[in-house]
Amino acid sequence: MTAAETHDVRDPELPGKLLAAERDALLPLLRGRPEEDFAVRSCCPGWTVRHVVAHCSTVLARVVEKRYEDGVFGPAVNARDIAERDGWSTADILDELERGMTGAGPVIAAAGGALDGVGLGEWVHAGDVRDAWGEPGAYAGPHAGLALDLLARITRERGFVALHADLDDVDEPLLLGAPSGERPPARYLGGTATLVRLFAGRPLTATRYELAGAAEAELNLYG
Template identity: 70%
Template sequence: MTNADLHDDVRDPELPGLLLTTERDALIPLLRSRPDADFALPTAACPGWTVRHVLAHCSAALARVVENRFEKGVFSPESNDRDIAERADWTNAQVVDELERGMTEAGAAIAKAGGALDMVALGEWVHAGDVRETFGEPGAYAGDGLPYALTLLARVSREKGHVPLHADLDDLDEPLLLGDANGEHPPARFIGEASTLVRLYSGRPLEGARYELAGVEERELNLFG
């Protein structure tokens, strides 16, 4: 993926599925290699949730996408809690199996949704980062899926009319432009790593991250809050 691809406003319907399958190939082997005790570890990014809770939420969300089940209140905190509770008697392996199926099959449904479900793929990728960070794995919000995630992040932030931001990323040769690009407001500025930018836009912990941000408060960038 080139820098030009990151600035392309035209939706690629296959991109969310590509992000999911790329992350699947990295995450699922990692999960299958961990002992059951690791699934009970608390996550810093999702207070009150363990790794298992995060994975059950992710697998349930993708199952809903694949099965086209979107009742009123879906993806609300109450709905998420019900999804997790429904899997309380499952083994960790069963949760991982469902997650793998969802990451494999949801791309086609997301592609057909015309953009309405693209955030689901981005959210799944971010949650995978939450799990990797809990495990102490390097590059929690990076990896092979990062270019695809940045493309989705930039486009979604523009579609939502988010705060305009000019990001000079250590990982890219050219700046990344996010948010509303109508020119009515001067863009805020960010300098730092792409993974830190992801943390800002997803409301993840920033302890130890080195970056510069001007013209906007951290809380204003959160797309998931």
């Protein structure tokens, strides 16, 4: 079985594995920072670190509680859910986040793929926090392999342009997107963190990479 074929086979446990691994790394970092650090602006327009964390906790709470009546995503729902936590202490938000990162995995696994992007999105937002605080490992780190496997499968399922990525910090090349006989795969040379920034629509300031055969906008999962 080729690497591309492997990513066609859904591992229902993968998003939960990524969430659990990130929980164990992120929560100690969050709980160890002073309150004022949560007021630092993030790369997400209009959001501080506290807003990012509150968004992550609310999405996971909705997943765990299966509250989909008005959607899990979307600017209006996000803004309302974050506003509802304005009166919460940071500790309470972090408790909710930890519960969600622990309990969402089985719900996502049982959803047949419809919620797999939540696991990847939470990992990306953890990178947003690290990026805002100047912490190492933003959009990369020890759990990047799980995230890249999930990214590869999601981009194939969504029919994204095929991209052959030669990562300078990963031994094996990675094929993302959906190969097509009508268009040869684009090529990427660079690091994992920059590749994730491209697909997540994050700022590329001070990054260095090569991209041929595709435009940056074609790679944005959230564009």
